[in-house]
Amino acid sequence: MNTSRTVATGILWVAGCLCNSVNAASVSPELFPPEMRLEPLPSQAPEPKNNPSAAAKVALGRLLFFDPILSATRDVSCATCHRPEFGWADGRGTPIGVGGSGVGPGRILRATNAFPPLTRNTPTLLNVGFNGLVAGAKSDPAFAPMFWDSRVESLERQVLTPIRSREEMRGEICSEAEAVDQAISRLRSIAEYRDQFSKAFRQPQAKAVTTVHLAHAIAAFERTLVSREAPIDRFLCGNKEAMSAEQQRGLQVFQDAGCIQCHGGPMFSDYKLHFLSVSDDSARGRREFRTPTLRNLKFTAPYMHDGSLPTLRSVLEFYETLMDAASETLDGGAGTTPTIDPLLKRLNLNADDFPALEAFLEALNDNYFDKTIPTKVPSGLPVLK
Incomplete structure (x- = not known):
């Protein structure tokens, strides 16, 4: 050359x-x-028509993202494998979900754990709302490719997948079919979540905490993780x-x-x-x-x-x-x-x-992306820091 x-x-x-x-x-x-x-x-990631962004929804999504209450074991959150300090990835070759201890490259398997590390590297969530975007065309967030093999389309569908995964957040406590429903039950038992879901989706507390709203809130938060400077x-x-x-x-x-x-x-x-x-x-x-x-x-x-x-x-x-x-x-x-x-x-x-x-x-790096971690979450469970 x-x-x-x-x-x-x-x-x-x-x-x-x-x-x-x-x-x-x-x-x-x-x-x-x-x-x-x-x-x-x-300047902004495209939003699906059925999930427009709103401040209350994004704030709720951030809390859910960092709250281990979504895992059946109550010790793994979305943020366990998507850390702001590692560009919303985890700094590991492959992630450790259920049965792990610590965060980032220092996360290890506990001795009693029966779950090996996963086989795929954790993808960054920075600009994930732009997945599928190419030059000269508008991207449809309903068909945005997710995961390394593009097996799921849209953030709204993707965010529920780890909750159902045995190795990521479910463990052996419940079946794959039960995992999300049980997570919703845990959220409904927490008054602060009932209140925040109600405000974010403008529905009565008794009806606001649903699987769809859970997915929409986390997806709305993830679309704010934009890095374009x-x-x-x-x-x-x-x-x-x-x-x-x-x-x-x-x-x-x-x-x-x-x-x-x-x-x-x-x-x-x-x-x-x-x-x-x-x-x-x-x-x-x-x-x-x-x-x-x-x-x-x-x-x-x-x-x-x-x-x-x-x-x-x-x-x-x-x-x-x-x-x-x-x-x-x-x-x-x-x-x-x-x-x-x-x-x-x-x-x-x-x-x-x-x-x-x-x-x-x-020159493709932007140091000024959102790195905010909540000091606490409504469940009262520890926020991994």
Whole structure:
């Protein structure tokens, strides 16, 4: 790869954005799909028509998110695995739910625990309300892809899944079918929750605490976890000083290496499933995983669907050697292994391209996102801090 690249005004093919558009014309659109053109994030995540945002609803959702009362064991909350200090992930390779002790990378299994860690890395909730958003199109929050394998659509559906999961929040105390109903019963027994549900959804206390309202409140809160003040956002809005010369050179490397084929658009993801020759036992039976966002990677190590790569450099090196690994494992055989995604190829980077690319990825970080943790929750149970 040519190491003497220069970054000119026309480095990007960028559509008009909500702020000042960037003049860019030198990059041919055929180099990457139009939905992968780079745009800053909108100011607010899209909301489903049946769940508009409201201050009381968001406040309730935050309390529910941090309250272990939702778990059958009463010691695991949503925030156990989605911590503000780790970019609303958990800093672990794979999370520990039921039977764990502590938070973040220091969370461990208790000796008596019968549940192993889960097999998928905890995804960040920062900007999760924008899941499915690509350039030049409106995203429908009712169909927003969730989880590494996109097996669930919409935040409203996703938020109930961990409550039902044996390893995450249910344990052996009740069946999967009973888990959410029992959580609702526990919430109804708490006067403060009855009052807050009533105010958030403008219904009598006797009717306000429902499964639908539980899901809507947490989803409404999660949509407020917006991070859109990264240097890349300011750069895309016309501030050429927002990114250093090295970061701008890294952007050119990012584009020339083909990373933008999948990691483009406002969220730096095409939200498609791809096969990377990495192992997994259950991803839709095909070992395909959704392209993760590249925003705020500074906070969310380790990386990949299984949390197996500890640093950004190790991720870049993985892609640099990907085709070598693929040629060894995807040799036809019995035909049981899927064909590696045709978009994937060796990056062919020079030694000085790695630091430039890492510098560009640093420009996708925003340090000023919401990190608020409630001091207490209505159940009176401990808030993990």
